[in-house]
Amino acid sequence: MSVASYTSQRRVQIGTLGLVVLIPLIAVGIETSLFTYGFLNRSLAVASPIAIAAIGGLYAEKSGVFNIGLEGFMIFGALTAAVTMFGLGGSSPGQGYIWIALVASVLVTVILSAIFAVLLIRYKADQIVAGLAVWFIGLGFAPVIATLIWGRRSSGGLSSINNVVVPGLAEIPVIGPIFFDQSPLILLTFVFVAVSWLFLYRTQYGYWIQAAGENPEALDTAGIDVNRVRYAATIFSGAMAGLAGAVLLAHLGSFNASGDTTVDGRGWLGIVAYLFGNYNPIGAALAALLFGGLDMISVQLQTLGINLSSRIVNLVPYVIVVVVLTVWGKTQMPSSVGDPYESED
Amino acid sequence: MSSADSSGARTVLDRAADRMLDAGVLERVGIAIASTTLALLIGLGIVAMSGYNPALFANQLIIGAIGSEAAMARTLRLSTLFILTGVAVAVAFRAGVFNIGVQGQFIVGGIATVMPIVWLAPLLPSGPIGGVTLIVIGTTSGIIAGGLYAALPGALKAYAGANEIITTIMLNFIAIGIVGWLVMGWFQDPNAPSTRTEQLPEYVGFPQIVFSSSSFSIIGLGITIAVVILVAIVIERTGFGYDMVTSGHQQSAATYSGVDAKRTIVATMTFSGMVAGLAGAIFVIMITGNFTNPDGISTYGFDAIAVSLLAANNPIGVIPAGLLFGGLDSAGSHIQIHSDVPAQMIDGIVGLVVLFVAAPELFRMAAARTGLGGDDR
Numbered sequence: 200m201s202v203a204s205y206t207s208q209r210r211v212q213i214g215t216l217g218l219v220v221l222i223p224l225i226a227v228g229i230e231t232s233l234f235t236y237g238f239l240n241r242s243l244a245v246a247s248p249i250a251i252a253a254i255g256g257l258y259a260e261k262s263g264v265f266n267i268g269l270e271g272f273m274i275f276g277a278l279t280a281a282v283t284m285f286g287l288g289g290s291s292p293g294q295g296y297i298w299i300a301l302v303a304s305v306l307v308t309v310i311l312s313a314i315f316a317v318l319l320i321r322y323k324a325d326q327i328v329a330g331l332a333v334w335f336i337g338l339g340f341a342p343v344i345a346t347l348i349w350g351r352r353s354s355g356g357l358s359s360i361n362n363v364v365v366p367g368l369a370e371i372p373v374i375g376p377i378f379f380d381q382s383p384l385i386l387l388t389f390v391f392v393a394v395s396w397l398f399l400y401r402t403q404y405g406y407w408i409q410a411a412g413e414n415p416e417a418l419d420t421a422g423i424d425v426n427r428v429r430y431a432a433t434i435f436s437g438a439m440a441g442l443a444g445a446v447l448l449a450h451l452g453s454f455n456a457s458g459d460t461t462v463d464g465r466g467w468l469g470i471v472a473y474l475f476g477n478y479n480p481i482g483a484a485l486a487a488l489l490f491g492g493l494d495m496i497s498v499q500l501q502t503l504g505i506n507l508s509s510r511i512v513n514l515v516p517y518v519i520v521v522v523v524l525t526v527w528g529k530t531q532m533p534s535s536v537g538d539p540y541e542s543e544d
Numbered sequence: 545m546s547s548a549d550s551s552g553a554r555t556v557l558d559r560a561a562d563r564m565l566d567a568g569v570l571e572r573v574g575i576a577i578a579s580t581t582l583a584l585l586i587g588l589g590i591v592a593m594s595g596y597n598p599a600l601f602a603n604q605l606i607i608g609a610i611g612s613e614a615a616m617a618r619t620l621r622l623s624t625l626f627i628l629t630g631v632a633v634a635v636a637f638r639a640g641v642f643n644i645g646v647q648g649q650f651i652v653g654g655i656a657t658v659m660p661i662v663w664l665a666p667l668l669p670s671g672p673i674g675g676v677t678l679i680v681i682g683t684t685s686g687i688i689a690g691g692l693y694a695a696l697p698g699a700l701k702a703y704a705g706a707n708e709i710i711t712t713i714m715l716n717f718i719a720i721g722i723v724g725w726l727v728m729g730w731f732q733d734p735n736a737p738s739t740r741t742e743q744l745p746e747y748v749g750f751p752q753i754v755f756s757s758s759s760f761s762i763i764g765l766g767i768t769i770a771v772v773i774l775v776a777i778v779i780e781r782t783g784f785g786y787d788m789v790t791s792g793h794q795q796s797a798a799t800y801s802g803v804d805a806k807r808t809i810v811a812t813m814t815f816s817g818m819v820a821g822l823a824g825a826i827f828v829i830m831i832t833g834n835f836t837n838p839d840g841i842s843t844y845g846f847d848a849i850a851v852s853l854l855a856a857n858n859p860i861g862v863i864p865a866g867l868l869f870g871g872l873d874s875a876g877s878h879i880q881i882h883s884d885v886p887a888q889m890i891d892g893i894v895g896l897v898v899l900f901v902a903a904p905e906l907f908r909m910a911a912a913r914t915g916l917g918g919d920d921r
Contacts, residue, residue: 331644331709464713508725511722520710
């Protein structure tokens with residue numbers, strides 16, 4: 200199947216997704232003033248780390264490596280960001296330190312995911328067990344490091360990132376509150392989504408990534424080192440997950456290592472977001488936004504006086520995940536995911 | 545595996561399975577012991593670096609785990625849960641099915657044990673006969689509920705290709721949410737001072753024989769050991785267990801010899817969930833006597849994954865691994881009260897054990913297997 204027909208097939212499916220799920224929701228939402236800018240912005244804040252992790256995960260899976268360790272890398276990203284902020288600025292780090300913390304998180308997770316990639320690609324470790332191990336190592340290490348640094352499992356309050364407000368433009372209806380009075384990290388997420396879509400579908404390296412997962416023999420025949428492409432995609436996925444953890448932390452402003460940690464399943468939602476979004480960065484981001492909206496909707500319903508149990512409403516994303524995997528789980532996976540590639544020469 | 549029949553394919557499979565089971569047993573034990581020792585040593589090093597006395601900490605660890613009758617009872621109580629949930633994980637992992645949903649199945653099993661007992665207790669005579677009847681009814685209900693809650697992701701994996709790792713994790717969240725909602729709503733005891741279900745009648749519980757602890761009975765541990773042996777026999781000595789393990793390790797070979805891979809996946813998940821449901825039943829009958837908001841229940845089902853990996857997914861091996869985790873957890877609650885060292889250090893050490901167990905496991909599994917992923921979508 201040619202890449203062009205492949206992507207056009209995806210567009211149809213994504214379009215269907217949009218029509219079936221989003222439009223009735225939006226119509227009902229506008230009718231009942233369920234959707235406010237506050238709601239949209241809160242949903243975007245929940246969605247952005249999920250979307251960033253999802254883009255990383257889909258690049259890896261497109262290249263033929265199932266990075267099930269996204270959740271673990273997110274934990275390391277969030278923890279590194281918290282530790283960096285605290286190390287530089289104590290319990291009230293300045294805005295500049297937040298940006299340094301984001302960079303530090305990416306650097307740390309690049310190193311960790313490079314080790315992970317070597318295990319998977321060079322030593323052909325089982326992608327599932329290795330990915331789960333990353334999660335456990337994250338769950339295990341986070342409380343140790345938190346306890347060492349803060350003497351307890353929680354960092355307490357650090358700083359969260361300020362919105363970028365463009366005076367004047369922020370007053371424009373609709374666009375203003377979304378784009379000109381917004382967390383810079385959410386704006387960055389918009390950029391990531393667009394760039395990662397362009398890169399994957401409109402550059403040569405993007406085609407190589409798709410070929411590495413879809414037809415590695417052909418890529419090899421064309422003289423491209425399949426494993427090099429897979430290394431790049433896997434390390435990128437770990438770095439994106441680390442960034443996702445750091446973005447989550449920069450919005451929340453504190454790290455908690457107890458239970459499932461502050462990350463609390465968002466890495467898993469990232470995996471599901473790209474499955475739902477049909478391995479397309481834009482689809483994945485829309486799916487992440489849907490999860491973010493569902494996460495926040497119980498608050499909105501309560502303000503309208505509808506008292507659904509928030510506990511039950513908060514389960515909706517998880518139920519949707521199970522349904523989505525059941526209906527679509529089988530169809531679009533790149534054909535060579537999970538197979539180590541060995542060149543014939 | 546001595547009961548090999550004369551069929552050629554079967555013999556080949558037998559040899560392969562034998563090799564999988566026997567090869568490197570020593571190596572696995574070695575990895576487990578080395579991982580645990582290294583984790584404890586590093587833990588003590590971290591304790592020292594944090595400015596506490598490591599010798600004192602080590603001493604507290606031992607006192608907290610086995611230093612008194614109460615400590616022993618606490619260790620065995622926690623170990624009972626770690627062993628049962630660990631076996632539940634081992635059953636599935638052994639068959640190449642990654643059931644990460646043991647925590648959810650444990651919770652569903654627990655609530656499904658409490659409610660029938662609470663509802664039926666007024667209809668039955670009190671006293672030992674009523675107690676035993678109610679325990680049997682409640683436990684059966686818990687086992688069935690756990691099994692069904694695991695059969696669902698099993699069927700979704702087998703017949704719809706839904707990745708069981710993700711569905712079981714989602715079903716954990718869903719179980720915690722729904723059971724929490726029920727415990728705060730319909731199932732709540734209006735007269736209770738805290739959010740919980742009605743208390744089980746006093747005569748529904750295991751008798752104290754060895755330890756005078758209200759939340760541990762040697763009967764609970766006995767049932768657990770019996771279940772471990774039963775599971776080991778099912779896996780090692782029955783056709784069903786044989787199909788499970790071979791389809792996990794050598795899927796194509798198993799299919800060639802006539803194993804229905806899809807049905808095996810559903811059966812494996814159900815079996816795993818039944819053990820998790822039993823763990824939930826023992827948890828409420830032996831320990832709590834009621835069910836609280838599951839947010840606050842310890843993550844036995846997640847630690848169970850570490851227990852199972854430490855035991856190389858071998859049911860018998862889960863017993864020492866479960867005892868170790870029970871001891872560490874028990875020492876943690878002792879240290880919280882009797883020492884300046886933050887009790888979280890124990891979680892750190894448990895995390896390190898997982899780290900070291902998981903890491904060599906990668907190399908070992910990478911060498912020993914192709915196709916164990918169980919991900920045939």
